[in-house]
Amino acid sequence: MRKLLNIAVVIAVLICPMFAQGPSYPYQVNLNFTASTGTVTGYNMYRSPYASSACGTYAKLNATPFTSTTYVDSNPPQGAYCYAATALDNTVESGFSNIDSNILIPPPPPTGLGGSVANGNIQFNWVNHGGYADNLMCGATAPTKKITYLTPEVTTYTWTNVPSGPEKCGVYETSKDGPSALSNIVSLNVP
DSSP states (O other): OOOOEEEEEEOGGGOOOTTSOOOOSSOEEEEEEEOOSSOOOEEEEEEEEEETTEEOOOEEOOSSOBOSSEEEEESOOSEEEEEEEEEEETTEEOOOOOOEEEEEEOOOOOEEEEEEEETTEEEEEEEOOSOSEEEEEEESSSSOEEEEEESSOOSEEEEOSOOSEEEEEEEEEEETTEEOOOOOOEEEEEO
16 A cells, blocks of 8 residues: 555644734644545544654544545644544555644633723733733724733733723733634723
């Protein structure tokens, strides 16, 4: 049996400009590949940690072989990974396809964002899940303007001298694995 050809990872939503919030959560990795000619009765997909420019030990992701040339790794944990596929001809498994490496999965988004308004200031609090810095975003109709970049990451922040009017705010984490999705949105009104 020949090896599979051309595994491709489609994570368009995970490719974000610097200091921009990440994809929607939960994250997923969409994989597709083209099989070589020959008898194929199924496929297996494998994932390995990626560190120091090398893939580690691979673990099979699927419990039973699948027959499509696509696979979705749903809600993978934060980190950097390599992916490879194999083909089955009854019980004989091919070697790994080409390896797609350094696929980055960011941390989960912050949760529980809350805010209170007093004397022209907004006091925020939230829970982090694995980044190294936080970005607080606010805007009158949507959180599109960065208010502050907080490093090391924290779980509270006071925005002082806030202009009067409505504010919709959210926070996202940054990490070596990329930016997280935006937290829940909190709507506040500054008198």
